[in-house]
Amino acid sequence: xxxxxxxxxxxxxxxxxDMIMREYVLNVMKEVYAKFGFELIQTPVVEHIENLTSKQxxxxxxxxxxxxxRGEKLNEGDLNDPETLVDSGLRYDLTVPLARFYANNYPxxxxxxxxxxxxxxxxxxxxxxxxxxxxxxxxxDILGEKTNLAEIELINAVITFLxxxxxxxxxxxxxxxxxLTQMVKYAGLPLEQLDSILISLDKLDKIxxxxxxxxxxxxxxxxxxxxxxxxYFEKDTSSIQSFCEQFDMEKDIVxxxxxxxxxxxxxxxxxxxFDPTLVRxxxxxxxxxxxxxxxxxxxxxxxxxxxxxxxxxxxxVSTPACGFSVGFERLCLLLEERGYKISEESEHIAYIxxxxxxxxxxxxxxxxxxxxxxxxxxxxxxNFKFQKENLxxxxxxxxxx
Amino acid sequence: xxxxxxxxxxxxxxxxxDMIMREYVLNVMKEVYAKFGFELIQTPVVEHIENLTSKQxxxxxxxxxxxxxRGEKLNEGDLNDPETLVDSGLRYDLTVPLARFYANNYPxxxxxxxxxxxxxxxxxxxxxxxxxxxxxxxxxDILGEKTNLAEIELINAVITFLxxxxxxxxxxxxxxxxxLTQMVKYAGLPLEQLDSILISLDKLDKIxxxxxxxxxxxxxxxxxxxxxxxxYFEKDTSSIQSFCEQFDMEKDIVxxxxxxxxxxxxxxxxxxxFDPTLVRxxxxxxxxxxxxxxxxxxxxxxxxxxxxxxxxxxxxVSTPACGFSVGFERLCLLLEERGYKISEESEHIAYIxxxxxxxxxxxxxxxxxxxxxxxxxxxxxxNFKFQKENLxxxxxxxxxx
Numbered sequence: 001x002x003x004x005x006x007x008x009x010x011x012x013x014x015x016x017x018d019m020i021m022r023e024y025v026l027n028v029m030k031e032v033y034a035k036f037g038f039e040l041i042q043t044p045v046v047e048h049i050e051n052l053t054s055k056q057x058x059x060x061x062x063x064x065x066x067x068x069x070r071g072e073k074l075n076e077g078d079l080n081d082p083e084t085l086v087d088s089g090l091r092y093d094l095t096v097p098l099a100r101f102y103a104n105n106y107p108x109x110x111x112x113x114x115x116x117x118x119x120x121x122x123x124x125x126x127x128x129x130x131x132x133x134x135x136x137x138x139x140x141d142i143l144g145e146k147t148n149l150a151e152i153e154l155i156n157a158v159i160t161f162l163x164x165x166x167x168x169x170x171x172x173x174x175x176x177x178x179x180l181t182q183m184v185k186y187a188g189l190p191l192e193q194l195d196s197i198l199i200s201l202d203k204l205d206k207i208x209x210x211x212x213x214x215x216x217x218x219x220x221x222x223x224x225x226x227x228x229x230x231x232y233f234e235k236d237t238s239s240i241q242s243f244c245e246q247f248d249m250e251k252d253i254v255x256x257x258x259x260x261x262x263x264x265x266x267x268x269x270x271x272x273x274f275d276p277t278l279v280r281x282x283x284x285x286x287x288x289x290x291x292x293x294x295x296x297x298x299x300x301x302x303x304x305x306x307x308x309x310x311x312x313x314x315x316x317v318s319t320p321a322c323g324f325s326v327g328f329e330r331l332c333l334l335l336e337e338r339g340y341k342i343s344e345e346s347e348h349i350a351y352i353x354x355x356x357x358x359x360x361x362x363x364x365x366x367x368x369x370x371x372x373x374x375x376x377x378x379x380x381x382x383n384f385k386f387q388k389e390n391l392x393x394x395x396x397x398x399x400x401x
Numbered sequence: 402x403x404x405x406x407x408x409x410x411x412x413x414x415x416x417x418x419d420m421i422m423r424e425y426v427l428n429v430m431k432e433v434y435a436k437f438g439f440e441l442i443q444t445p446v447v448e449h450i451e452n453l454t455s456k457q458x459x460x461x462x463x464x465x466x467x468x469x470x471r472g473e474k475l476n477e478g479d480l481n482d483p484e485t486l487v488d489s490g491l492r493y494d495l496t497v498p499l500a501r502f503y504a505n506n507y508p509x510x511x512x513x514x515x516x517x518x519x520x521x522x523x524x525x526x527x528x529x530x531x532x533x534x535x536x537x538x539x540x541x542d543i544l545g546e547k548t549n550l551a552e553i554e555l556i557n558a559v560i561t562f563l564x565x566x567x568x569x570x571x572x573x574x575x576x577x578x579x580x581l582t583q584m585v586k587y588a589g590l591p592l593e594q595l596d597s598i599l600i601s602l603d604k605l606d607k608i609x610x611x612x613x614x615x616x617x618x619x620x621x622x623x624x625x626x627x628x629x630x631x632x633y634f635e636k637d638t639s640s641i642q643s644f645c646e647q648f649d650m651e652k653d654i655v656x657x658x659x660x661x662x663x664x665x666x667x668x669x670x671x672x673x674x675f676d677p678t679l680v681r682x683x684x685x686x687x688x689x690x691x692x693x694x695x696x697x698x699x700x701x702x703x704x705x706x707x708x709x710x711x712x713x714x715x716x717x718v719s720t721p722a723c724g725f726s727v728g729f730e731r732l733c734l735l736l737e738e739r740g741y742k743i744s745e746e747s748e749h750i751a752y753i754x755x756x757x758x759x760x761x762x763x764x765x766x767x768x769x770x771x772x773x774x775x776x777x778x779x780x781x782x783x784n785f786k787f788q789k790e791n792l793x794x795x796x797x798x799x800x801x802x
Contacts, residue, residue: 002451002455003451003452003455003500003501003504003715003716004449004451004452004501005501005504005505005716006505007444007445007501007505008445008447008448008449008489011445011447012445013442013443013444013445013502013505013506014442014443014444015442015506015509015510016440016441016442016510018443019440019441019442019443020441023431023441030424034747034775035747035771035772035773035774035775035776036771036775036776036777037749037751037775037776037777039417039420040417040420040421040424041414041415041416041417041420042414042415042419042420043408043414043415044408044409044412044413044414044535045446045521045535046409046412046466046491046523046534046535047409048405048409050403050404050405051404051405054403054404065447065468065471065489066468066469066471067466067467067468067469067491068467068468068469068483068486068487070466070467070525074483077480078480079478079479079480079486082469082475085469085480085486086469088409090447090468100404100405100406100408101414103404103406104406104407104408104414105414105416108416109416109417110791110792110795112779114777120446122447124471133447134445134446134447145780147756147757147780148757149757149760149778149779149780152757152760153778156764156768160768160771259757259758259761262761263760263761263764266761266764266765266768267764267768268768314404315404315406346435346436348438350438355548356548356549356550356553356660357660359550359553359664360660360663360664360667363557363664363667363668364667367557367561367667367668367669370436370437370561371436372436373436374435374436374437374438375436375437375438376437376438376515377550377554378513378550379546379548379550390511391511394511
């Protein structure tokens with residue numbers, strides 16, 4: 001038989017020790033988010049191909065695992081146009097399914113809807129360390145709330161969750177998509193090139209101001225205007241208001257950000273800072289955007305923002321929306337690297353019996369113990385010493401019966 | 402935009418109320434099974450097409466959601482031979498992935514390995530009520546244990562789980578695949594037709610003895626031998642030994658079943674009965690088989706058995722194995738139908754504020770309350786009465802601030 005032992009490319013078998021960490025983190029998350037009134041929902045992993053290829057998913061649309069039509073429908077397809085062979089695919093994020101879910105179910109939801117999703121998503125990316133083709137996303141979203149109550153509650157929930165995991169050294173950076181736009185506009189740079197400009201700005205911490213300067217010049221932008229633009233970033237950011245005065249930012253948007261910072265400031269452990277260089281990749285953001293950084297970790301372990309126009313594009317109904325997603329895989333990896341210890345309450349006992357006939361006799365006792373202890377039963381093996389050692393190393397108290 | 406609001410055919414959106422029930426059942430299950438030393442593992446939903454089409458999966462292999470090759474590899478395919486376009490598919494059960502997992506990871510597992518899996522599986526079946534194309538399976542398996550310690554511990558774990566859900570009216574039926582075979586053989590019926598004979602026997606409770614008789618005659622079997630065969634089933638089954646004397650059953654196999662019944666008999670709430678008409682569909686079973694029936698429910702809500710040869714077929718290494726799977730979807734449906742109440746410990750409070758500026762002021766109080774209560778904040782809507790009513794109906798204490 002042509003049987004393949006390893007998982008499919010880029011995917012993983014999760015061993016008991018991996019699952020202990022994952023379950024622990026998920027349980028903490030569920031407990032915290034529930035206290036904020038977020039409600040758990042679930043959507044199928046398989047999504048209509050039409051929904052996945054609607055151009056809202058950006059680069060991810062190139063990475064879809066496509067599912068072939070079945071039965072006679074397949075015969076009508078044409079290999080020269082592979083799209084005709086496909087009717088669905090694996091979701092690449094939880095945002096597209098959320099939009100569909102909301103459109104399908106909003107009469108049965110309490111609005112504004114506080115959604116909590118945990119689920120696997122799939123991307124056929126080139127394999128590389130720490131990147132998987134199947135990975136879990138954990139998304140919080142508030143749909144139908146146009147005020148910054150949404151941003152504040154989302155940031156609060158995530159801070160509370162990270163604090164419950166004993167994280168102390170994290171900072172949330174915040175910016176507003178509209179500030180990014182206004183800075184480009186006010187500096188006299190062309191808004192048609194906004195995306196390219198922001199892609200360069202996003203590299204500021206990696207390639208420095210000189211590097212960004214160089215990249216922007218390659219875009220055929222006027223040097224003087226680039227200098228204007230980059231000069232804004234030299235100003236101290238501790239006051240959003242005075243920072244934003246440089247480029248005549250709309251007052252409402254500044255105040256909105258300030259309120260978010262002040263309100264979040266009342267939360268224990270909160271460290272929220274305004275960072276005008278924060279870009280976040282996705283083009284669908286329309287307002288505040290944010291990102292979680294942990295000390296000595298070069299990548300964000302979560303992020304989100306407001307996306308007031310996206311749900312409408314999918315559903316035709318105008319729906320303000322804001323989301324925050326914690327990078328579950330990265331978080332688990334980080335906790336593991338830091339040697340995070342999960343306190344194990346239950347005692348572990350392994351009963352070793354000579355043969356299965358013995359079981360009947362000791363079963364009442366064992367089953368009583370199982371009310372609060374973890375109890376395994378094993379048949380004594382020929383190499384008892386080895387058997388006992390292994391169990392003891394795994395934390396079991398070994399009892400011979 | 403060509404956006405489809407409903408889920409893909411035969412799949413479901415799960416609403417908050419659905420998820421509350423599912424999470425509750427899963428948590429009870431996790432807690433109980435952990436106490437038996439079962440270890441949670443997880444495998445990818447996407448499996449090698451070679452592994453899915455190895456002829457061990459029976460009818461399920463016809464129902465595979467197939468994933469298309471990507472990039473240049475797709476161009477090498479041939480539409481006249483659709484298999485050439487495919488490199489993987491969605492798993493249709495958790496047994497194939499378990500075999501692969503075990504082959505891939507056994508040096509890192511504690512043996513005998515007590516595996517616990519919860520995961521979605523996919524079958525492109527015709528849609529019908531209560532049958533979904535994406536559904537969760539919850540499997541317990543013990544790999545590497547050749548004695549009936551495996552059967553007993555599995556049955557015990559499942560009984561303890563159902564009891565924790567307050568089920569009282571369930572019975573576990575048990576039989577042995579080798580008894581089914583011996584009865585056919587001893588009656589003089591041809592073993593080549595074993596599968597067809599058992600398919601008819603399996604309908605005994607639906608079509609009665611006359612119906613089975615008729616079906617067996619259509620198989621071109623001698624009437625006298627059929628009568629011999631069906632006569633065995635008239636005998637009282639309260640003593641396995643005397644029942645099995647009719648067809649000269651091997652003593653070891655009878656004693657093995659008796660030991661299982663006696664040992665399980667020491668467990669509170671256990672109702673385990675020998676039922677020689679129990680068949681279980683899958684051909685891969687090699688020894689004891691079992692099934693959970695609940696009063697007034699026409700279908701089994703779980704089942705399993707010993708499959709000592711299957712892992713070897715996949716992996717080349719002889720590995721005794723026994724599994725028990727609870728039908729998670731059916732169980733949730735049943736609990737819902739019976740109006741099962743989940744005790745909700747946390748108080749629910751909804752603060753309604755005039756505008757988002759108010760949040761800052763009440764945030765310290767709210768966040769303190771969130772340590773043990775579920776607290777939502779909402780902006781006062783124009784139709785406040787309606788807003789308040791909705792929240793109260795959802796169990797929230799409404800506070801105006």
